[in-house]
Amino acid sequence: MQISFYSGNLAAAQADVLILGVFEDVWQKAAHVRLVDRALGGALIAAARDEQFAGKQKQKLVLATAGKVRCRRVALVGLGREETGSAATMLRLGGAATRTARSVGAKSLVLCLPFAAADVTAHLCEAAARGLVLGGYRFERYLSEPSRAPDVSKAALAFVDGGRPLAAVKSAVSRAQAIAAGVVVARDLVNEPGIEVYPETFAAAAKKLGTSHRLKVRVFGALEIEKMGARLLLGVGAGSARPPRLVHLTYAPAGGKSKRSVALVGKGITFDSGGLNIKPTGGIETMKMDMAGAAAVLGTMVALSKLSPKVTVHGVMALAENMPSGTAIRPGDVLRSAAGKTVEVNNTDAEGRLVLADALHFATTLGVQHVVDLATLTGAVKVALGPSTIGLFANDDALATALADSAARAGEDLWRLPLTETLREQLKSDVADMKNTGDRFGGAITAALFLREFVGKTPWAHLDIAGPAESTVEDGAYAKGGTGVGVATLIDWLAS
Ligand code: BES
Ligand code: MN
Ligand code: ZN
Numbered sequence: 109m110q111i112s113f114y115s116g117n118l119a120a121a122q123a124d125v126l127i128l129g130v131f132e133d134v135w136q137k138a139a140h141v142r143l144v145d146r147a148l149g150g151a152l153i154a155a156a157r158d159e160q161f162a163g164k165q166k167q168k169l170v171l172a173t174a175g176k177v178r179c180r181r182v183a184l185v186g187l188g189r190e191e192t193g194s195a196a197t198m199l200r201l202g203g204a205a206t207r208t209a210r211s212v213g214a215k216s217l218v219l220c221l222p223f224a225a226a227d228v229t230a231h232l233c234e235a236a237a238r239g240l241v242l243g244g245y246r247f248e249r250y251l252s253e254p255s256r257a258p259d260v261s262k263a264a265l266a267f268v269d270g271g272r273p274l275a276a277v278k279s280a281v282s283r284a285q286a287i288a289a290g291v292v293v294a295r296d297l298v299n300e301p302g303i304e305v306y307p308e309t310f311a312a313a314a315k316k317l318g319t320s321h322r323l324k325v326r327v328f329g330a331l332e333i334e335k336m337g338a339r340l341l342l343g344v345g346a347g348s349a350r351p352p353r354l355v356h357l358t359y360a361p362a363g364g365k366s367k368r369s370v371a372l373v374g375k376g377i378t379f380d381s382g383g384l385n386i387k388p389t390g391g392i393e394t395m396k397m398d399m400a401g402a403a404a405v406l407g408t409m410v411a412l413s414k415l416s417p418k419v420t421v422h423g424v425m426a427l428a429e430n431m432p433s434g435t436a437i438r439p440g441d442v443l444r445s446a447a448g449k450t451v452e453v454n455n456t457d458a459e460g461r462l463v464l465a466d467a468l469h470f471a472t473t474l475g476v477q478h479v480v481d482l483a484t485l486t487g488a489v490k491v492a493l494g495p496s497t498i499g500l501f502a503n504d505d506a507l508a509t510a511l512a513d514s515a516a517r518a519g520e521d522l523w524r525l526p527l528t529e530t531l532r533e534q535l536k537s538d539v540a541d542m543k544n545t546g547d548r549f550g551g552a553i554t555a556a557l558f559l560r561e562f563v564g565k566t567p568w569a570h571l572d573i574a575g576p577a578e579s580t581v582e583d584g585a586y587a588k589g590g591t592g593v594g595v596a597t598l599i600d601w602l603a604s
Pocket of ligand 3: 377380398457459460484485
């Protein structure tokens with residue numbers, strides 16, 4: 109999608125549809141609404157009354173303009189109350205704009221944000237532009253009859269006062285394009301079924317993307333993983349006919365101008381059957397998405413290479429398929445990790461923390477200042493925070509705060525949860541240094557406490573994305589399926 113800016117009179121803007129983002133209550137007084145309503149002889153506000161449009165979140169109204177303004181159609185998109193004038197709201201607006209345009213067959217749109225040009229911040233504009241691109245996302249590879257609605261290929265952003273954007277706001281659009289491209293990488297991988305995306309093919313995709321984006325690529329096969337002593341990763345993959353992989357991508361800024369270096373670590377379970385602790389019907393069907401953490405890491409690496417920030421970033425992906433078979437690990441097995449600690453596997457369905465333990469240890473050997481992992485780690489985090497919020501755990505308050513600020517600027521929902529020390533004893537084992545699973549209550553916390561054992565003193569944060577990694581509804585900038593959640597937050601943290 110090509111995105112530009114439009115300044116001047118909205119009635120003269122040229123596109124298939126003119127879309128106005130409006131806040132609840134105050135929308136009739138907003139300059140963009142008044143201008144278009146006047147041009148339409150009062151028909152816009154009259155139609156809104158008839159349709160009981162009030163600017164509430166998710167409300168929209170589409171109206172034919174009969175030639176009275178240059179666009180054939182005008183649409184209002186409700187944003188809810190003004191205090192929700194956040195990046196999340198702008199992301200939602202962008203997504204709704206593209207989807208509304210497509211629903212009426214429009215190939216081009218002008219989206220007027222509910223802000224004056226001088227008031228809009230770069231991150232609000234970035235979110236709106238990212239929403240525009242991502243609202244057009246579809247995954248239709250396997251449909252014999254793809255939907256016929258054409259793509260919205262051209263969009264322009266405008267402001268209520270008809271003003272021109274500041275330079276920082278202008279460059280936010282190219283940032284949005286880079287981030288959206290990374291999000292699409294993540295979404296596509298999550299949406300691909302497990303029969304196509306397994307450790308070897310995921311690693312091949314990472315190698316291809318990494319190489320074409322000038323990243324350093326290393327792929328470790330089963331033998332090398334064994335040599336590393338990463339028996340937890342090996343063990344989780346042992347039940348599958350498809351052996352595990354560890355992928356290490358490196359982004360380094362040109363000319364050695366690196367100010368800091370960090371590692372991102374992703375859980376890449378290409379299918380999580382649960383292993384011998386097999387998941388029941390109702391829990392297993394969506395488990396091709398269990399590599400969303402690794403997919404977000406890869407998407408972030410791709411976006412980074414387009415943005416060229418002055419920071420060295422390692423992307424580590426722990427890839428395995430968790431399957432039950434005669435070669436699978438058993439409940440009660442004791443495995444030695446790359447870090448040297450032994451683990452009693454009391455539940456083979458708590459496999460994410462096992463592969464991450466080895467990958468986190470690997471990451472800490474890279475001499476980085478921070479390690480951040482992303483993982484669809486626990487059902488418990490969905491119980492705690494709901495389906496659309498990232499759970500954040502960290503052993504470092506400054507890092508936690510920085511990531512929470514980045515999530516807010518990126519428009520992603522995130523909430524910090526505690527590493528409750530008293531729950532640590534649930535991971536004590538009689539036969540090994542620790543076991544991999546605690547009680548049901550506080551399950552997201554014990555999972556995070558397990559991970560913490562493998563990062564030593566390195567400042568570390570863990571993003572449990574089990575809720576928002578996949579969406580069951582089409583909503584804002586999300587389509588059904590993989591969301592690419594985490595990419596935008598990480599890019600904000602790394603590149604701003
Ligand atoms: N991949 C799952 C977590 C998950 C659940 C992700 C729902 C997305 C949606 C993870 O490997 C898992 O199975 N966790 C178990 C842990 C338990 C065995 C301690 C869980 O959450 O039930
Ligand atoms: Mn599992
Ligand atoms: Zn899992």
